[in-house]
Amino acid sequence: MIAHEFETFLLAQEDTFLTPADKLAVIIDTHNIDHAKLLLSHMTYSRVPVVTEDNRFYGTIGLREIMLYQAEHELSDDELTEDISVVAKTDVATVEEDYDLAEVMRKLVDEPFLPVVGKDREFLGIITRKSILKAVNALLHNFYQDKK
Numbered sequence: 001m002i003a004h005e006f007e008t009f010l011l012a013q014e015d016t017f018l019t020p021a022d023k024l025a026v027i028i029d030t031h032n033i034d035h036a037k038l039l040l041s042h043m044t045y046s047r048v049p050v051v052t053e054d055n056r057f058y059g060t061i062g063l064r065e066i067m068l069y070q071a072e073h074e075l076s077d078d079e080l081t082e083d084i085s086v087v088a089k090t091d092v093a094t095v096e097e098d099y100d101l102a103e104v105m106r107k108l109v110d111e112p113f114l115p116v117v118g119k120d121r122e123f124l125g126i127i128t129r130k131s132i133l134k135a136v137n138a139l140l141h142n143f144y145q146d147k148k
Helices: 004-011 033-041 063-072 101-108 129-147
Strands: 018-020 047-051 057-062 113-117 123-128
Touching: 004 101, 004 129, 033 057, 033 063, 047 123, 057 063, 057 113, 101 113, 101 129, 123 129
Parallel strands: none
Antiparallel strands: 018 123, 047 057, 113 123
16 A cells, blocks of 8 residues: 555656557557567567557567567578567556556556456557656655645
8 A cells, every 4th residue: 555645746747658559559459460579679668568459458479479489480581470468578568558557557557558448358558667657756855845
């Protein structure tokens, strides 16, 4: 449980937590693995969300899963024609849109970001560890100044 005063301070910055889905790079679950590998190799992100055509959260993918799959099956880049859903990580921690801040912080210990899902797993966006750390940084530097 987070102390009430700290939680109130952090939640006042809540509008900076969520990066909306329309501002994110995502991969569609039916795109082929080669396409995902190409996209990921040109991005600065190590992992991105995978969604369905109708914007339902499916999982996440990183180059690591692709490279392991490719090595295990001894495939060339030209042979990576399966859907990305074959290699996407689906046992991913998520939070619902009415999330609890303590739950978010607990889950972000092990994840760089948490997908935020709505009804029927609609993909709404992500909360990054970085956004929470910025809020905690503001708390540590400004909490008592704001109380004066």
